[in-house]
Structure formats: C-alpha cells, structure tokens
Amino acid sequence: QSFYLGGRQCSSFSCTSAVPRTKYGGKTTVTLIPGDGVGPELAESVTTIFKEMAVPVEFEKIELNREQMKDEGSFDYAIKSLKRNGVGLKGVINRSADFRHHNLEFRGGLDVYANVVRCMSFEGIQTHHTGIDLIAIRENTEGEYSSLEHESVSGVVESLKIITQEKSMRIAKFAFDYAREHNRKKVTCIHKANIMKLSDGLFKACCKEVSEDYPMIEYEEQIVDNTCQQLVINPQQFDVMVMPNLYGNLVSNLAAGLVGGAGVVPSKSYGENIAVFEPGARHTWMEMKGMYVANPAAMVLSSAFMLKHLQLHEAGDLLIKAVNNVLNKRSCLTIDLGGNASTHDMTKAILSEVEHLA
Amino acid sequence: MFLSRALRSSCRSLHTVTLFPGDGIGPQISESVKKIFDAAEVPIQWEERQVYPILEPNGKTRIPDDAVESIFKNKIGLKGPMRTAIGKGHVSLNLTIRRTFGLYANVRPAKSVPGVITPYSKEGVDCVIMRENTEGEYSGIEHQVVPGVVQSVKLITRDASRNVAEYAFQYAQDHGRKNIVALHKANIMKMSDGMFLEQCREVAARYPEINYREMYLDSACLKIVSDPSKFDVMLMPNLYGDIFSDLTAGLIGGLGLAPSGNMGKDGIAIYEAVHGTADDLVEANKGNPTALLMSGLMMLRHMGLKSQADKIEAAVLETLTERKVITGDIGGTATNPEYADEICRKIRG
Numbered sequence: 001q002s003f004y005l006g007g008r009q010c011s012s013f014s015c016t017s018a019v020p021r022t023k024y025g026g027k028t029t030v031t032l033i034p035g036d037g038v039g040p041e042l043a044e045s046v047t048t049i050f051k052e053m054a055v056p057v058e059f060e061k062i063e064l065n066r067e068q069m070k071d072e073g074s075f076d077y078a079i080k081s082l083k084r085n086g087v088g089l090k091g092v093i094n095r096s097a098d099f100r101h102h103n104l105e106f107r108g109g110l111d112v113y114a115n116v117v118r119c120m121s122f123e124g125i126q127t128h129h130t131g132i133d134l135i136a137i138r139e140n141t142e143g144e145y146s147s148l149e150h151e152s153v154s155g156v157v158e159s160l161k162i163i164t165q166e167k168s169m170r171i172a173k174f175a176f177d178y179a180r181e182h183n184r185k186k187v188t189c190i191h192k193a194n195i196m197k198l199s200d201g202l203f204k205a206c207c208k209e210v211s212e213d214y215p216m217i218e219y220e221e222q223i224v225d226n227t228c229q230q231l232v233i234n235p236q237q238f239d240v241m242v243m244p245n246l247y248g249n250l251v252s253n254l255a256a257g258l259v260g261g262a263g264v265v266p267s268k269s270y271g272e273n274i275a276v277f278e279p280g281a282r283h284t285w286m287e288m289k290g291m292y293v294a295n296p297a298a299m300v301l302s303s304a305f306m307l308k309h310l311q312l313h314e315a316g317d318l319l320i321k322a323v324n325n326v327l328n329k330r331s332c333l334t335i336d337l338g339g340n341a342s343t344h345d346m347t348k349a350i351l352s353e354v355e356h357l358a
Numbered sequence: 359m360f361l362s363r364a365l366r367s368s369c370r371s372l373h374t375v376t377l378f379p380g381d382g383i384g385p386q387i388s389e390s391v392k393k394i395f396d397a398a399e400v401p402i403q404w405e406e407r408q409v410y411p412i413l414e415p416n417g418k419t420r421i422p423d424d425a426v427e428s429i430f431k432n433k434i435g436l437k438g439p440m441r442t443a444i445g446k447g448h449v450s451l452n453l454t455i456r457r458t459f460g461l462y463a464n465v466r467p468a469k470s471v472p473g474v475i476t477p478y479s480k481e482g483v484d485c486v487i488m489r490e491n492t493e494g495e496y497s498g499i500e501h502q503v504v505p506g507v508v509q510s511v512k513l514i515t516r517d518a519s520r521n522v523a524e525y526a527f528q529y530a531q532d533h534g535r536k537n538i539v540a541l542h543k544a545n546i547m548k549m550s551d552g553m554f555l556e557q558c559r560e561v562a563a564r565y566p567e568i569n570y571r572e573m574y575l576d577s578a579c580l581k582i583v584s585d586p587s588k589f590d591v592m593l594m595p596n597l598y599g600d601i602f603s604d605l606t607a608g609l610i611g612g613l614g615l616a617p618s619g620n621m622g623k624d625g626i627a628i629y630e631a632v633h634g635t636a637d638d639l640v641e642a643n644k645g646n647p648t649a650l651l652m653s654g655l656m657m658l659r660h661m662g663l664k665s666q667a668d669k670i671e672a673a674v675l676e677t678l679t680e681r682k683v684i685t686g687d688i689g690g691t692a693t694n695p696e697y698a699d700e701i702c703r704k705i706r707g
Binding site: 127128129144145147149150151155156157158159160161162163164165166192195196197198199200202224225226228229230231232233246249250253254256257258261262281282283 | 476477478495496498500501502505506507508509510511512513514515516517543546547548549550553574575576577579580581582583584597600601602603604605607608609612613
C-alpha cells in the first residue's frame with residue numbers, strides 16, 4: 001500500500017494536514033455514503049461528473065440506508081472505511097428502526113466536531129435577501145445531541161444537554177483559525193446564556209477566552225432568538241458565527257433557506273484526522289425518492305470542496321465555477337429553483353459548463 | 359376611573375382588567391392604550407398595579423401581593439415591558455410572573471402589517487406560534503458534573519405537553535384556523551420531543567376538522583424563510599417557541615409590532631408586549647404602542663369584545679398604511695401621543 005502524507009498545507013483547512021491518505025496508482029480512495037431518500041440520486045450525479053472529468057478519485061461506496069441498517073456490521077464497516085480513508089462524501093441517513101441514530105454516531109464516533117456551512121447569495125437565485133455571505137460553524141458532537149434521555153417518573157422525561165470546556169474551547173479555536181485563514185473579519189458567538197446560564201455560559205466564556213488570542217478579529221456575542229430575528233431582517237450583518245449543536249442546526253438551515261435552500265448549500269465537516277463533505281442542510285426528502293427531481297448542486301459543490309481538500313485544486317475550482325455559473329445564469333432550474341428540470345438535466349448542465357470552461 | 363356617559367348608560371357590564379404598565383416606555387404606551395380604548399368606548403375599567411421583584415430570604419423571587427391579588431381576582435391582564443436587574447440574584451420578572459400565574463401557553467400571532475414593508479410583505483405572513491411556556495429547556499436545572507463539564511436538563515412532561523396542545527387546538531377551532539403543525543426534533547430527542555408529539559397526536563384525534571402534521575424544526579426554519587405564507591398555526595415546546603416566535607416577528611417587522619398572550623390556570627390570561635423597555639425613547643415619549651395595543655386587541659377578542667377590537671384594529675391599520683403619523687421605529691417622526699391621537703381621531707370618525 002502506498003500512503004500519501006499530506007505534508008503540504010491543505011488549502012481547505014490547515015487543521016487537517018498530515019492525514020494519511022489511501023492512494024493506489026495515483027488515485028485517492030474516498031468513502032462515499034449516498035444515504036437515504038434522494039441521496040443515491042445526488043451521489044450518482046457526483047460519480048457521473050467525476051467520471052467524465054476523469055478525476056483521480058476512487059469511491060469506496062457504502063450503502064448505509066435504512067434497509068441496510070439492520071446489520072450492525074455495515075455501520076461499523078462504514079466507520080472503519082472513513083477512518084482508513086480520512087475523507088468522505090455523504091448524504092443523510094434516516095434514523096434506523098432500532099433507535100440508534102447513525103448520523104450522531106458518525107460524528108461522535110469519528111469525532112467530526114466542526115461543521116462548516118457557508119451561505120452565500122447566488123445572483124441567479126431569487127430570494128428575499130441579497131448580499132449574504134456568512135459562515136455558520138457548529139459544534140457537532142455534544143450539546144443537545146448527547147442522546148441522553150430517560151423517563152425518570154412516568155410522564156416525565158429528562159433530556160440532557162452536555163457542554164464541556166474542552167469541546168467548547170476546541171470549536172472556538174477552530175472558528176477563529178478558520179476566520180483568520182479565510183480573511184474573515186468578525187466572529188459572533190450564538191448562545192442562550194441568559195436562560196441556560198451554566199451550559200451556554202460556559203460555551204460563551206470559552207469563545208470569549210479564545211477571542212483574546214485573535215485581536216485582529218472582531219468578536220461579539222448574540223442571543224439565539226435575536227439572531228434568528230436578525231437573520232430575516234438584516235442577514236448581511238453576519239460574518240462567521242460559532243455555536244453549539246442545536247443552534248447550529250437551526251441557524252445553518254435558516255441561513256441556507258435565505259440563499260436558496262437545501263439544494264444549493266454545501267458543507268464541510270472536520271475532525272482531527274478526517275474530513276466529511278455533505279450538503280449543508282441535512283434533509284433526505286424521502287417523498288421524492290427515486291423521482292430524480294432533487295437539485296444535485298449542493299452535493300456537487302460539496303464534492304468540489306472535497307477535491308480541493310485532496311489538493312486537486314484545478315478540478316475542484318473548475319467544478320465550483322461551473323456549478324456557480326449554472327446557478328447564476330439560470331441555465332437549468334430544478335423544482336426547488338422554480339423550474340422542472342430533473343437531477344440528470346442539472347448534472348448535464350454542470351458537465352457542459354465544465355467543458356465550456358476547460 | 360373616568361367613565362364616559364356612553365359607558366355609564368350602556369347596558370353592557372363593565373369589565374375590570376389589571377394593567378401592569380411596566381418600565382421604560384411602558385407607562386407611556388399604556389397611556390396610549392387607555393386613551394384609544396376610551397375613544398372606542400371599550401367597557402373596561404383598568405386596575406393599575408406596579409410590578410417589581412421582591413427577593414425573599416429563602417432565595418425565591420416574588421412580585422408584590424397586590425399585583426398578584428388583582429390578577430387572581432380579575433383573571434385578565436395587560437402587561438407592558440419590564441426590566442430585569444442583572445446580577446441582583448433574582449430570577450427574571452417575566453419568569454416569576456409566568457410561575458406565579460401558571461402561564462402555560464404562550465400565543466404569538468405574526469401577521470404582516472400594512473405600511474410596514476419587509477422582504478416578506480409580498481407573499482404575506484399570517485401565522486400563530488403556540489409555545490409551551492413552563493418547562494422544556496427553561497427548567498433552570500443545570501449543574502457542573504465535574505470541572506469543565508456542565509449538564510443542563512430539558513424537562514418534558516405529559517401534562518404540560520397535553521395542556522398546550524389542548525389550548526392550541528381549541529384556539530385554532532375558535533379562530534377558524536385550519537392547520538396545525540407541531541415542530542420538533544424527535545429524530546434527535548426521541549423521548550422528550552417524542553412525548554410532546556404523542557400528546558399532540560392524541561389531542562389532534564379529537565379535532566378531525568383541523569389538519570395536523572409534524573415537521574422537523576430545522577426543516578421549518580429552512581421553509582419559512584422561503585415561503586412563510588405556507589405556515590398557519592405552529593405548536594412546539596419552550597425553547598423552539600422562543601426562537602421561532604422571534605423569527606416570525608422578524609418576518610413582519612420586528613418585536614415592536616408583535617403582540618403576545620399567555621394562558622394560565624383557572625382562566626387567567628395575560629397579554630403583553632414582548633419588546634424591551636426602550637429607555638432611550640422615554641424622554642421624548644417616542645415609543646411605539648402598537649405591540650401593546652395589538653396585545654390589548656387579542657385580549658378584547660378573548661373577552662368577547664370583538665366589535666370594539668375590530669373598530670380599533672381598522673383605525674390602527676389605516677394609520678399605518680397612510681404612513682403619515684407613525685413612530686420612529688417604523689420610519690416616521692411622530693411621538694407616542696401623536697400616533698395615539700391619530701388613531702383616536704380615526705375611531706371617532
């Protein structure tokens with residue numbers, strides 16, 4: 001086996017340099033988990049595009065949807081694969097019937113702790129607001145998603161939210177490093193410490209402490225309900241936002257909705273030795289499964305960011321430009337963008353733009 | 359207690375309603391509400407009480423006895439914005455009031471206001487948030503497990519979930535609203551949000567004419583900013599309700615225009631303005647009484663005084679649409695009393 005040690009700085013983010021990569025004959029192996037709902041259709045879009053572009057990436061495809069979930073082996077294999085490859089591209093997996101929540105296990109088990117969603121207005125997509133360019137950074141392993149619940153007395157359920165200093169410091173440092181790396185001017189900590197004084201209070205204190213090491217970056221704090229209001233009144237005020245798990249879920253979905261929806265917003269998630277790329281708003285859209293009407297733009301953009309992470313900048317940049325052009329020129333409109341083009345149509349449009357640009 | 363001749367000779371009985379003017383612009387906007395209600399000949403006499411926190415030796419916070427007695431007697435109240443002193447060791451006034459009167463359901467309608475243009479005015483917003491108001495993430499139960507590890511407890515009970523669901527469906531029926539969607543994160547918080555949903559479903563079964571469905575909270579956030587006109591009544595636990603109702607207030611133009619009502623035990627209903635005390639506007643008397651006024655109208659409708667409420671609402675909407683005599687926060691230059699006088703003029707015809 002030959003390994004490629006990423007000795008060079010990864011352009012996407014320096015935290016994940018020096019990751020051993022599985023590479024055979026010049027091709028990097030990446031785990032691909034299409035997931036449930038329209039996931040497989042979106043994954044197909046990516047594999048088609050990569051094949052046409054002759055991208056030196058080999059996909060290790062792992063079917064991990066609701067039907068396959070009954071077999072614990074499949075799930076553990078997926079985790080092993082991701083650990084081995086260090087890079088993954090995935091859709092959303094629906095909760096399996098036996099209670100175990102797989103999206104959570106991914107993040108906790110692999111410690112993929114930072115989810116980054118950049119919401120940027122597309123000139124070709126009609127939305128209520130323009131000029132948005134914010135980055136929502138979400139702590140993705142603890143908080144309200146600890147899955148620790150019990151019914152202490154019949155009819156009374158307690159659900160625990162865990163906030164630790166270690167993870168709060170870690171995500172705060174990630175956010176400031178990311179802001180610095182990408183020349184962003186301001187980091188806003190989103191919290192509800194007026195009500196949850198100890199937990200969100202701890203998170204907020206950690207962010208404040210870390211902010212002191214980055215004097216060139218402006219730091220502010222905002223209560224989450226005010227943030228949601230501000231996002232629909234004046235979203236242009238936001239730059240980088242850092243927050244615990246649940247608020248991150250709400251804010252990134254809200255912001256994604258502001259710039260065009262789940263079909264156009266990509267995301268990147270990082271752990272110490274792993275990077276996972278997936279659409280920014282995690283929805284399976286089960287009702288439309290098999291109909292090929294979903295917009296693959298978000299998934300394709302996520303895969304383009306993955307290419308850049310793998311140092312395949314030329315291909316990555318070309319793909320990003322192509323998708324942006326298709327969306328801005330409105331040359332192909334899927335249902336979510338007001339048209340009736342199919343997933344295939346969008347894939348073809350992106351490929352044709354790639355050819356045009358190359 | 360000035361009573362106009364018309365009121366005295368009216369055969370409708372006079373309702374006594376508690377009024378907490380509150381702090382900051384509170385007393386000033388309360389004056390406007392009283393003036394406007396008088397112009398519309400609303401058969402209400404106001405019982406004003408001051409509310410401030412009293413820290414007891416056992417560490418609990420309470421509000422003055424006469425304020426409490428007034429609400430228990432009258433059942434209906436209108437409340438202005440209140441300041442909570444930070445760092446004085448007492449719990450917020452709003453929380454204390456909620457606990458004192460067992461206010462379990464918070465109702466926050468969000469309807470596009472003519473004359474106040476937001477990016478969402480075109481498709482129009484007309485939704486109502488029903489928020490469980492006693493438990494959930496606001497239980498206040500937190501502790502440090504070991505240094506650097508904090509645990510915060512979210513409490514969901516069958517009873518509280520059922521109470522708010524029952525109120526929501528009854529409200530929908532009374533107000534002709536056809537759709538209720540429960541917002542939740544039961545994919546993540548299976549037991550707690552799961553229990554909440556279970557109660558919603560049980561109550562929904564008793565109201566077959568109302569269309570009930572469920573939606574993930576994050577999906578709702580995504581969808582409402584794309585097309586808010588698709589949302590009608592939304593029912594949810596405490597934290598989500600707090601966040602979401604501020605979101606919907608933002609869609610129509612902000613907290614300065616958002617009315618709110620709180621239902622308590624034994625038929626208690628307290629309506630309030632949810633914005634802040636705006637201390638900087640006090641000197642020039644430039645606060646906007648619209649939110650408090652709209653809350654007052656919710657109150658009138660609850661009391662069965664629909665025709666007076668409609669009359670006042672028509673005058674308010676006309677004033678806002680004309681945009682000639684409106685307050686600073688929505689782009690005008692009028693003071694609070696000038697705006698109120700304009701509304702009174704329109705009511706008197």
